[in-house]
Amino acid sequence: MQFEKFNPLEDEMIQVMDETGEIVDPDLLPELSDEELLKLYHTMRRSRAIDSVALNLQRQGRMLTYAPNLGQEAAQVGTGFALKETDWGVPAFRELGMWLSKGWTVDKILQYWYGSEWGSHHGDDIRLLPVSVPISSQYQHAVGIGMATRLRGEKDVVMAYTGDGGTSQGDFHEALNFAGVYKTPTVFVIQNNQYAISVPRVMQTASKNYAVKALAYGMPGILVDGNDIFAMVAISRWAVEYARENGPVLIEAYTFRMGAHTTSDDPTKYRTDEDVEPWIAKDPMIRFEKYLINKGLLKEDEIEPLIEQFEDEVMAAYRSIEHSSDTEIDEIFKYHYAEMTPQLQDQLDEYLAYLKGADSNAQ
Amino acid sequence: MQFEKFNPLEDEMIQVMDETGEIVDPDLLPELSDEELLKLYHTMRRSRAIDSVALNLQRQGRMLTYAPNLGQEAAQVGTGFALKETDWGVPAFRELGMWLSKGWTVDKILQYWYGSEWGSHHGDDIRLLPVSVPISSQYQHAVGIGMATRLRGEKDVVMAYTGDGGTSQGDFHEALNFAGVYKTPTVFVIQNNQYAISVPRVMQTASKNYAVKALAYGMPGILVDGNDIFAMVAISRWAVEYARENGPVLIEAYTFRMGAHTTSDDPTKYRTDEDVEPWIAKDPMIRFEKYLINKGLLKEDEIEPLIEQFEDEVMAAYRSIEHSSDTEIDEIFKYHYAEMTPQLQDQLDEYLAYLKGADSNAQ
């Protein structure tokens, strides 16, 4: 599989399974055991379950802003699946499928979106960075992690994510350029979901596609059907090993944001049903389910119960954090430095004293 | 001349005249009257005269830091020459040859390097921005000027410069991306002089060359021999008209910084005579002089007197500003806002009062 020779200027997209679940490029079909197939499927379904429960909770006022992933599960789960436990995941903010692969637990993910810093305390063994809100700034962290890995003579790979909008930031450029120069073991993933909030692809860049941007940094750039779990796994597996041995790669996962940008967004302001329509048939989940059913690994009537089971699990996770996520006052002050500064200590003391006074006044 | 089909991935460089002054690609030889040929030559010689006088003055302690252009005259004069008076020049800081084409007068140029803000007051009709020290930040101004031009339905072109080092900055990327999206009439010139202070090309980027970076923005990218005045004029003329009618272009002018980075720099710390040696033969001036002599437009023995004449002119310009360039105290305060703020007025008054007091104390 000579993907490093892939020429993104030709604007062709790698696809393994088409929208009907047919394998159109058997040579590229990744080797996957039945167990692995089901693991991929379950992770995608789990991701979708979290999405739908979170959206529901948000509507009930029991969650804050939430960024849904609907339609992008193959791009996220396919890339995350290719990582070893010792490899790193460096997300933007819409990589739920990858987070699950890297071991960010559902309760903590929900706690993050519920507005608690503890959600981003992933646990010590997890090689995953927290959400990075300032667009594409995380690409540079990914490069730095890779520089460190390389200096220690280790072989860990870093998978870093941004969106189509993210490619316009200066940090995107600087990160890829550094990666090229230092040959860092980085797989840069662009989830091209066609929009940056309301801004469509045509207002984002005049380049032929996003994969060609790799040429500016002397690295391979590959355009892949982001709604095709097999294409995503195939390319990701290759890219991870290529990065491990050689240096950086750029992957454009061509996909679509089926939902709103976040729960604060109303997409009807900037796109029509006709814009969304063609993508319904391309849903990565339906495609994969057709394949699994054909293969006898899944039965039509198992799907609904599975969804219910996963959603129940998510609700249980939510309930475990709903009432315990309030921030303790001293936590606001405690984590700025290894040792709290006298300034912070004063401010904390003064605030606690105020609260005490206000409390006794109220009595 | 279908330069928009030029494929920078093939890594071939456009050359019209070789190092011996032979025309190797007559098809590309730009039409130039004898007068125009001499104008090009004189501008290049003037540039070199300013360089050498400024370096001398600097050594005598009569100038401050100075960034020499030696060896890059063809790249600068060739691009600047292609601009109309109504077109804009947007420099970095090493574009002396272009500055002369755009009408920044020698006295003001020297005044700038001598450390006076008045050097950057070019005069009202001159469409040239001042030196921009923060690397590549000026590329965005170039794009904005072009956006304005386009909105007014005018046809002015903006020629913007940066160095090979400058391509690594986020602002470089964002500017080219904006230009691609808005189809601004911008010619982006990279003077690839092989170094960013001490950092050589190989530590700057892993891309095949700098021209390929254009592909990331959907614009033509052309690699051209920056020491060949005819190649520079030919490509610049084409690029300016292409930009005027269609949109942005990127030019990599492949050249060499023969001198130090600035007068504060000691290149022996990071490069050897062997690094410089091959480029002596490629000197754009010598090449052009051979051509002009062959063509009968210049005589060998006219060169020295011409150099002397130009250097005398530069010295005269310097003398005109040497003793009049001290900053008046109120000028430090006057140009921050259309109207001086009360804060600034207070600070000025207080300082003047102090000086008056110190003065009378001293008496």
Place this chain on the structure above:
Amino acid sequence: MPNKINIVQAVQQALQNEMALDPTVVVYGEDVGVEGGVFRATVGLQQEFGEDRSFDTPLAESAIVGSAVGMAINGFKPVVEMQFMGFIYPAFNQIISHVARYRNRTRGQRHLPMVIRAPYGGGIRALEHHSESTEAMFAHIPGLKVVIPSTPYDAKGLLIAAIRDPDPVLFLEPKRIYRAFRQEVPEEAYTLPIGKAKIVKEGDELTVVTWGAMVPDVQKAVSNIDDISVEVIDLRTISPMDRETIVASVEKTGRILIVHEAAKSFGAGAEIMAIVNEKAFLSLEAPPTRLTGFDTIFPLPRGEEHYIPTPARIEAKIRELAAY
């Protein structure tokens, strides 16, 4: 029909008025055109004035501001939006190195009539980086003006003044009170002077200086206080600061409390205290005092209630200072 509008509508109306009056005014930024802005501050402008005058950009704050520098040099008055103040930082280099410097650099040959708008401040239960108030940093930059309105009337008048100003203005909009209340505002364009504070309530025993979304909180606190005559000043312009109004007030009251949302140390409160020391030291009957956000990162929503001084805390602090 009275024109009763809230702050975000006032911003929109200011833009609309000026775009109609001045063809060189252009409005752009991320999601500004088709969508009309994530807070809807630019809604309808593209429909009314076309895609040339109000448009979307690629996701790149540095280029948004940097291109505005170029547009301003070439005859336009760009009004660009940073989607949140927390996302202005990629443009920081353009702002400090160019926006604020062009006039001085060229000894007046080129100047930049441009406005950078950004919703700022916390308290809207948002994710990280959506709650910043770092006005003090920008106020420290020579050549820049920093304006923060707190009412619809001021927002409109000050934004139009900012657009007409021949120099660059950073215009910070208190998003917590974007829709908090409506006010009757003239339908047509008008300006209010940049650099002038407003005395919101007169008093002669204690001065409170505040701005932005803290103004209504201070008003609420003061409305609970009958026994101390408090003067409330809405600063409105952070830089250049209206020292006269502050100093005159302190000369009268002898006591000053500064209330702001930003972190305490090196915040704008410190500058106000410095000014009072320099200009009204002998009038002081108690130490100039500040009540501000903590020196911490703005907490995520589960903790954000603790960060911004509440009316009750403001009231307590006023009483404490009055009793000094």
Place this chain on the structure above:
Amino acid sequence: MPNKINIVQAVQQALQNEMALDPTVVVYGEDVGVEGGVFRATVGLQQEFGEDRSFDTPLAESAIVGSAVGMAINGFKPVVEMQFMGFIYPAFNQIISHVARYRNRTRGQRHLPMVIRAPYGGGIRALEHHSESTEAMFAHIPGLKVVIPSTPYDAKGLLIAAIRDPDPVLFLEPKRIYRAFRQEVPEEAYTLPIGKAKIVKEGDELTVVTWGAMVPDVQKAVSNIDDISVEVIDLRTISPMDRETIVASVEKTGRILIVHEAAKSFGAGAEIMAIVNEKAFLSLEAPPTRLTGFDTIFPLPRGEEHYIPTPARIEAKIRELAAY
């Protein structure tokens, strides 16, 4: 052989010592490797420790700082150089949004032991953007420490402390006095506490607080003054500030002058005045006073002599304040 070195040599020696002691210390930036830095602060490091430990980067400050975040997350202690403080701004977003926030964002799971070095300050007859002192902006960022030494001894001890600090430190080097004088300094590694000011000269009638390249200027001014007992404090750490030392001094002297090179308004002087108001108001016998750079862009060399307060101006201001 005594180790008599100047400030830039002290910086180099601190790096060398720590790189020898701790294999996770890496030093990089523009022109840092082969050339050894434009000020030669990293000279010899690549030769001694190899290209892996000290290297050049592409010209991109944001990526220099941003990659250091990643290196720090993955087990290294990067010490990166910004060639001049005027070129730190492209990295501003990384600094304020990530460098300063990682520990809090992850509730302590990840922290960033990294140092950002930058030569700062004016007075070296340089081109635009080579004379900046904007320490106040960075001091306003929660989660960051800002250190400024003024002697070779302090430079070495504080830089080593900064490298060993588990949290990020912005280390600003006063380039005007990089080579101004030499001092005998221990050859081996040692640390000085971050967050502690130094009393350079004791006195009991008037306190001067200053830092960086202004310290020798203040000392010069004070050396001309026999008739007033001046206490001189070298602040050394801008944030977190050593309030105790300042307050104790003002409680003794009743008078304080702050001298800094940065623009006056919203500068670090204002914060010091605020602290004195908060903690030592009743000791004050005269208004806290500041003598600083103007609220202007640092003038180009033909005018720069006017900007930085001279020893003579400092002396005059001390006398004026003492006579209040």
